[in-house]
Amino acid sequence: MQNSEELKWALLIASLAMLAMAFCMIAFVMYYQKRRFEEEKKISDIEKNYNRLLLDTALNSEETERRRIAQDLHDDIGTMLSLTKLSLNQLGKLVANSGDEKEESIMKKSQSLVEETILHVRRITRDLVPTTLERFGLMEAIEEFIHKLEEDNNLIIAFQSNTEEFPRQGQKLELTLYRIMQELVNNAIKHASCTKIDIVLEIDEEMIGLRVTDNGVGFDPEKIKESNLAGLGLLGIESRLAIVNGTVQYEQPAKGGSSAIARIPVNPASGNKPEPLHPFRRERVNI
Amino acid sequence: MFDTYIAYITKNSIFSIAVFITVLPIALTIIRKAFLDQSLRLLFCYLIIKLAIDLVMLHYASVRLNNLMFYNLSIPLFYALLSGMFYFKFTARRQKNLLIASIVGFCLFSGWDIVNSNLNLRDMNEHRIVVYAKTVEGILMIALILLYFYEIIKSLQIPNLLTFPFFWVCSGLLLYYSSLIFVAPVLHYAYTWKNPQALGMAEYIPSIFEIICALLFSVGIYHYSPKDYAKQ
Numbered sequence: 001m002q003n004s005e006e007l008k009w010a011l012l013i014a015s016l017a018m019l020a021m022a023f024c025m026i027a028f029v030m031y032y033q034k035r036r037f038e039e040e041k042k043i044s045d046i047e048k049n050y051n052r053l054l055l056d057t058a059l060n061s062e063e064t065e066r067r068r069i070a071q072d073l074h075d076d077i078g079t080m081l082s083l084t085k086l087s088l089n090q091l092g093k094l095v096a097n098s099g100d101e102k103e104e105s106i107m108k109k110s111q112s113l114v115e116e117t118i119l120h121v122r123r124i125t126r127d128l129v130p131t132t133l134e135r136f137g138l139m140e141a142i143e144e145f146i147h148k149l150e151e152d153n154n155l156i157i158a159f160q161s162n163t164e165e166f167p168r169q170g171q172k173l174e175l176t177l178y179r180i181m182q183e184l185v186n187n188a189i190k191h192a193s194c195t196k197i198d199i200v201l202e203i204d205e206e207m208i209g210l211r212v213t214d215n216g217v218g219f220d221p222e223k224i225k226e227s228n229l230a231g232l233g234l235l236g237i238e239s240r241l242a243i244v245n246g247t248v249q250y251e252q253p254a255k256g257g258s259s260a261i262a263r264i265p266v267n268p269a270s271g272n273k274p275e276p277l278h279p280f281r282r283e284r285v286n287i
Numbered sequence: 288m289f290d291t292y293i294a295y296i297t298k299n300s301i302f303s304i305a306v307f308i309t310v311l312p313i314a315l316t317i318i319r320k321a322f323l324d325q326s327l328r329l330l331f332c333y334l335i336i337k338l339a340i341d342l343v344m345l346h347y348a349s350v351r352l353n354n355l356m357f358y359n360l361s362i363p364l365f366y367a368l369l370s371g372m373f374y375f376k377f378t379a380r381r382q383k384n385l386l387i388a389s390i391v392g393f394c395l396f397s398g399w400d401i402v403n404s405n406l407n408l409r410d411m412n413e414h415r416i417v418v419y420a421k422t423v424e425g426i427l428m429i430a431l432i433l434l435y436f437y438e439i440i441k442s443l444q445i446p447n448l449l450t451f452p453f454f455w456v457c458s459g460l461l462l463y464y465s466s467l468i469f470v471a472p473v474l475h476y477a478y479t480w481k482n483p484q485a486l487g488m489a490e491y492i493p494s495i496f497e498i499i500c501a502l503l504f505s506v507g508i509y510h511y512s513p514k515d516y517a518k519q
Contacts, residue, residue, distance in 0.1 A: 008486055029448070
């Protein structure tokens with residue numbers, strides 16, 4: 001009888017001990033899994049930040065290099081061309097006095113070529129460093145960009161904004177939006193075979209939205225991503241946006257063509273007004 | 288007849304709750320369409336067969352007939368269904384092959400154990416519970432569950448275990464088999480027709496954890512969403 005009671009107690013204790021182990025095992029799996037996920041998340045965050053830093057540095061270097069080339073073009077080649085033009089003007093007067101028509105014609109051609117070269121250098125310089133953007137802001141820079149494009153291409157480009165006075169944003173943010181707009185418009189011209197491009201710039205209390213819509217052949221962004229066809233352009237847009245916590249979304253409007261919407265959190269410019277780019281400074285620029 | 292059932296259920300309330308609680312995960316499986324998942328489909332089959340066998344056993348017990356034959360026969364069947372769930376969860380071919388081998392091996396072993404534990408198989412009145420098969424089933428199931436837990440931790444594919452249906456199913460099974468593993472071999476000696484031995488509280492523990500197991504199944508099935516079916 002006593003043995004029977006002891007057996008009952010032994011069974012009870014053994015079962016309870018086994019159950020306690022089972023509970024501990026379940027709790028351990030839950031705890032360990034959670035901890036490992038947290039560790040993985042930490043590592044992933046570190047990698048993400050590191051990649052972001054790399055990307056930021058690469059884009060900074062690119063902008064610095066663009067500025068350096070623009071500066072060299074403006075300071076060295078631009079100055080030399082201006083001096084050449086002055087010399088040619090003086091020489092032109094001498095040739096005009098000699099009365100040789102052939103020489104005069106060659107001189108005029110040379111003067112015209114130098115003037116054209118000066119204009120080209122100026123255009124390249126402005127393309128490299130959007131001075132209008134830094135001086136007057138995003139709306140003016142986009143308008144200038146559109147104006148130049150319409151001159152060179154048989155295109156209708158419409159631009160509208162939900163505000164007349166677009167508040168100045170941080171230098172990096174403005175440059176990011178400008179470069180994305182440039183890339184999207186260039187993509188539409190190069191790949192979409194479109195005749196009309198609409199650019200819409202919107203701002204509210206939290207976000208800035210940039211929408212570029214064209215009436216071209218359109219594309220399926222998912223297919224492009226799946227087939228690894230995303231060129232440097234689309235990747236570049238995503239990389240630039242990643243640095244300023246922005247997002248991009250591609251749509252296919254029902255009426256055809258394609259539409260890209262980039263959204264970036266508002267980051268108003270600090271009190272310091274950006275210094276004008278001219279004369280170009282040689283120090284590294286902080287974007 | 289109805290009074291006999293009521294009297295038996297009232298007298299053995301914990302055992303009876305363990306029988307009828309199975310309806311809850313079955314109903315939830317139908318409502319949440321959990322049978323779309325291959326593993327949960329096997330669980331659904333297990334629950335339906337378990338309910339049917341339990342009801343037959345309840346009927347036999349209430350009319351005072353030996354029902355242990357059904358208990359013995361359910362052991363290989365339940366192991367095949369429950370361990371079969373892991374076939375769809377393990378990814379390595381070796382683990383799957385081992386699992387199939389264990390099902391075949393265990394079915395043969397439990398068949399032998401039924402014969403070994405009941406020398407006169409025709410005597411249904413004196414039929415007794417198997418000596419080893421239930422314990423071996425428990426050990427194998429616990430081993431499978433622990434292996435699956437190891438796979439979960441290793442693969443890190445489930446971000447939140449608390450919303451993962453199969454984790455709840457495994458937790459329920461782990462608790463149930465842990466509660467049974469020491470009691471199971473003793474049942475052979477305790478549950479005899481002529482001279483049954485009471486095991487006290489230890490007798491109720493497996494039934495209590497059978498109820499908890501069914502509740503954990505229900506929680507898991509409740510978390511199942513057909514739209515996540517493709518992801519699992």
